Amino acid sequence: MPTVEVDKDELFQKLGKRYSFEEFDELCFEFGLEPEEADDEDIKANPELANQWKIEIGANRYDLLCIEGITRAILIFLEKSQAPRYKTVPPCTGKMQQLIIKPVTAQVRPHAVAAVLRNITFTPVLLLTLGHYSFQKQHFERIVPTQTGINRRRTLVAIGTHDLDTIQGPFIYDAQPPSDIKFQALSQKEEKTAVELMEIYSGESHLRQYLHIIQDKPVYPIIYDQNGVVLSMPPIINGDHSKISLKTRNVFIECTATDLNKAKIVLDTLVTMFSQYCDVPYQGIEPAEVIQPDGTRVIYPELPYRFEEIDVADVNGKVGINISGKEMARLLTKMCLVSETFDNDTKVKVEVPPTRHDILYSI
Template sequence: MPTVSVVRDRLFEELGRTYTDEEFDELCFEYGLELDDVVEEKVGGGGRIKQGEEEIATVYKVDVPANRYDLLCTEGLVQALRVFKRFDDLPRRFSPTEAQCVVQVKAETTEIRPFVVSAVLRNISLSPAAYQSLIDLQEKLHHNICRQRSLVAIGTHDLDRLEGPFTYEALPPNEIRFAPLSLEKEYSADELMTLYETDTKLKAYLPLIRDAPRYPVILDSKRRVCSMPPIINGDHSKITLDTKNMFIECTATDKTKALVVLNVLVSAFSRYCEEAFSIEPVRIEYLNYAGTIDSVDQTPHLDATEITASARYISSLIGVDLKAEEIAPLLNRMMLQVTAGSSSDELKVLCPVYRADILHACDVAEDVAIAYGFNRVKEQIPSFFTTGRSQPLNLLTDLLRKEALAQRGYTEVLTWVTVSHEENFTKMRRVDDNKQAVKISNPKSQEFQECRRYLLPGVLKTLRENRNVRLPLRLFEVGDVVRLEKNSSIGAVNERRLCAVHCGTSAAFEVVKALLDHVMLMLGVEPGDGHAKSTFRLDSEGCQDEAFFPGRRADIIVGGVNVGVIGWLHPEVLANFSLTSPCSAVEMLVEPFLDKSA
């Protein structure tokens, strides 16, 4: 859950009353929030000081639901709590004016970041606290719904320092030159990429566009750079406490999320306009490669969303019998307007644009439950009877861990589910045909590039990190690996595997063979021809696993199917994991031994 920091004194001033920490904690609980912490820390614009100065203030850390983007700032939180406590009626409706600004979107932007939405707030007056709240809200949105700016990037500008119409273009990096935010010197886009490589905040966003042949950029009519999303805004048009007309633009790869972000921003801060809650839309013109208008949009979209729900359905989810006329005032407390439906049981719920979390009647029911009070819902004995038990696969896994492996003197390890490509295949002398491992599309590091296909690499890495421990070392792991499966609904499936490694001068084949015999005995499988599910055999001639030493390896055959491999690890594999002592290992599937009727 996102955590919002709000200055206590400003919060109480806006709420119109003071609370003790315990009282505010209870208020948060009633609204479905959590007061996570109360701290003393330095804050900028703490309500009564100038921009750029700091003071020590009491700050509430409030955990809010991840989909309640409207609560990510003090303005939205105050509005929600005041309506919930019936201090205020339903918030005023937004009053859009005529569009005066135009943003023309060039066709080249489809190659990198195709969408833009925009709005203007006229005659706005920002106090130092409101200014800081605006900056904080942008950061929260960037980290939350914007997915670290990969889906949406927000830019706010002083409109009086710019001249429309604006253009949203995609240009080669060497054709973009401007002074970025907080700097006076001009840089080319290429130079900025180098400059921000060491910036603790901005370096994380560079990969989003760095390797693209064209970078997105928003320009005014004089070709002055407003922003180069998703990296940095221009210093020329930065907003200050003296800003009177604010131009907001959100560039995106996901237009729906961009509209949500824009709606949250304008709904929270349009209250500071001279005419409160007045929002000036912007005309967005999408051009084709010929330079003519292909389509036109006007943002933001401020029409309320209508959700139809029935009182009977809502009551069934909450467990309290409520009539439609009882539900309506409860929804009003959650800032949702209700009108009568076609029947006495039906409700038409109008959801304001900043309540993007309301998608279905079940979301309406959740708001009713919050307003009614979860503590008021009486406990009931369920109308059906059931008992809980372990999943058969997990039960079998626990038995193998405790009785088949741990009691034989093997120590359990837990390793990462994601590994590097080298560890998955190259270091194991196994060939990747691109049909086995599930790869991560944008890995953060080379250490975690794909899901593990086998357990053995993780156990060997653990051995590597414990080379100074006295030998012999006996390690095991029972866990899931992931393999591609085209017939699966998600294209991949989990496999439960068992892996054990004996490391030391006594790591002979017969050592792990004895362990395998014990495991098979626990599973009720006896040595035999391997044709029946109750017998197993070792096939040394058919084994082709290059991770093991030729002539000292064998496939494990049960019911005519290869379920694993056993043998001495190849010296090259040991060298690849910086191991100098011999190792013998066994790795096998667990699920073939599961009693499907259990």
Template sequence: MPTVGVGRDRLFAALGETYTQEEFEDLCFRFGIELDDVTTEKAIIRKEKHIEEEAKDDEETIYKIDIPANRYDLLCLEGIAQALRIFNKKQEIPTYSLSHIPKDKMLKMTVRSDQTSQIRPYVVCAVLRGVTFDEARYNSFIDLQDKLHQNICRRRSLVAIGTHDLDTLQGPFTYEALSPKDINFVPLKQTKSFRGDELIEFYKSDLKLKKYLHIIENSPVFPVLYDSKRTVLSLPPIINGAHSAISLQTKNVFIECTATDLTKAKIVLNTMVTTFSEYCEKKFEIEPVEVTYDNGQSYIYPDLAVYDMDVPLSYITDLMGVSLEVEEVTSLLNRMQLRAERSTSSEGQCLVKVHVPPSRSDVLHPCDVMEDVAIAYGYNNIPTRMPASIKPLPLNELSDLLRLEIAMNVYTEVLTWILCSHKENFALLNREDDNSGVIIGNPRGADFEAVRTRLMPGILKTVGSNNKHPKPIKIFEVGDVNLLDETKDVGASNRRHLAALHCGATSGFELIHGLVDRIMEVMGVPFKPEGDIIGYHIKRSEEPEFLPGRQASIICKGKHVGNFGIVHPEVLINFDITDPCSFVEIDIEALL
């Protein structure tokens, strides 16, 4: 969940009421957010720099508030304060509108789509006229951009926001993509002009901006925005130009969002303009900009259209487990910034017509409406009741029974990572990559670049990390593995596996074989000769992770369900294990 830091005194002033910490925590809980921490700016700095120093009484109190990840409208003080005022019935839901400007007098942005399609194809724009900034509002405006960049914008890879002092520019504007050597301008907070390629080298030493360079660094063209005088507005997603930098004196703000995802660009632009239009001379009014592509297509942004959703009253009340009248539901939704009214379907069903404003991009489905009703009603006010059915799924019931049985055989259960390295999935087990595993895009590290296709790597890593533990080590795991599966709509499927390992100087084939027999006995599957489809039998196998001649496949009711044997010495060396190990892995879903 994103955390937003806001000044307590300024927040209370915006709310028009003062609260004790306990009262504010209660208000946050009732609204569905959480007061995570109470600190000061200087305390945050001291913590970052590991400075031991006593706090002073005059330090401003900062509330750190956790908000839901999809509530982009709450990423700054203005959004939180407005939402809480409406929740407390101290403010009406605002109506956002576009300025009435003839199309021929509207600011225009022309997109050279034959160029920008190579790197960042979309741009959306808007203007906030007559804005009044003070230092706190200005800082909040900048902070909102940073928060959006880190969340929905995915660190500027999907959307990059540029804000400019419109009075320093001359429309119409153009959005192009040019060779880095053909771009030349003075970037924000600099006095020297740089070419595009020089700028990349310059910012490689900048702690904040260097993490965005990879987005365009290797592209033959860089995106760039110009005004009619060829003044550079910005080089997205890296830096704005110094010429159009906004300040406390800025009155007219031009906002542009370049993107690879048009839907997210619209959400980001709507969030920016709806949040800060309350500081405009004409409150909640935004000036549109016409964006024209060179193929002739033309669009007006921002799109402030209200989205209407009809939700059956029974859907809301049944999921909540509370009987409510339609008037109660509409009143609760109004407290959550959603205008609502009674409606009736053609079949006579009672509906709640919900008008979703442009600031609430998180409302996508009737379940989102139901959630807001439940929040406004109060989760603590919803009566508790026993679910209609609490019977576990057959697979989970079987998993629990097997866990109990193996534990009674003096094995200790472990829980290992579902993600592993590609090397652990294949090479360290002496296996070739058979393209059966799911690979993670943009993994956090080499240890989490693939989804495990078997439980063996995690079990072996556990033993390798506990080499000094007294022997024998007897551990097991019951968990899911993941395999590519073209028959599934997501392209992959989970399988529930059971794995057990015996590590010690006397670890042999017969020890793990005995555990296999016990598992099958518990499952009620008798040992039968090969060819019998009622029971199970074992047959010689040639799996590379096991020692040749000391391994077997488990065939149950005519299907291959697992393997067991003595782990190959090369595999043990790969996982830094010094003692012999015997191992079994069974697909327990195949036993159902």
């Protein structure tokens, strides 16, 4: 089960209330989460743990792999907030950003999806989540639960986030021999070839665990803009040129993958979780156009909504409860599944949002 570490002060600020551990433990039990606090010995060894709680998440609840998703879901569960409506908005420039996939990527990492978050306001905490910090920082990226959960330690999906105002599309997703790839990577003071970078990262505890994914391939994945500026060498490292800072306002997101479905889920999760920081919350998600090697064009993110219909008596019988359709709809809505009854309260229509990829069918 994935475990998310949360800062208690940030947690309380987002929930609008301070909780004792016992109170929060009871709330999590009702919702279906399992929190854990550090014991006295661990806190004595590392005082920072006194302000942290760990929350165990269900393996298929990708929407809860960050504090934004956890607090949003809890507020909806407490009926203090309504489920947001996620949708893309037209590109502010009038033209979608493009990501062009070259055929050679099929040799190493064939899939890619992309999107843009506009008019986002970064804080130091959010920068730790979506941004890029040097390897010397204790918390390189707070998005680790996503990277190690659905992403399977980047083997299925690797995430790249970039300051869009420092680069220029269309962007090209290519694959080249490692000796031909040269750029200034994050935390590096000068340009180095991919061969040199892989040698350096073999001694980095944070990155060496990912090297095997492409190390023996004849070509390495590489993403660059129309001016040849390298954005990333997925799934290993991003370029320094497009790194995010507190001044960043617009973010280009690219996810490269060996599994297209997982890439789409990761992209949906990222934009739905972090679009809350846009000037108009949830209204800063811009689509991007991905041009496939065969020339077909696909627009992402998909952000799919769908409806399922359930029979109240059938659900009551299978679950072993006896509640009305109205109450069933209310409880489902509390779990971010906006619902309403029909057919004289005998059936419930359930809306499954793009954050709930764990919902496969009605029953």
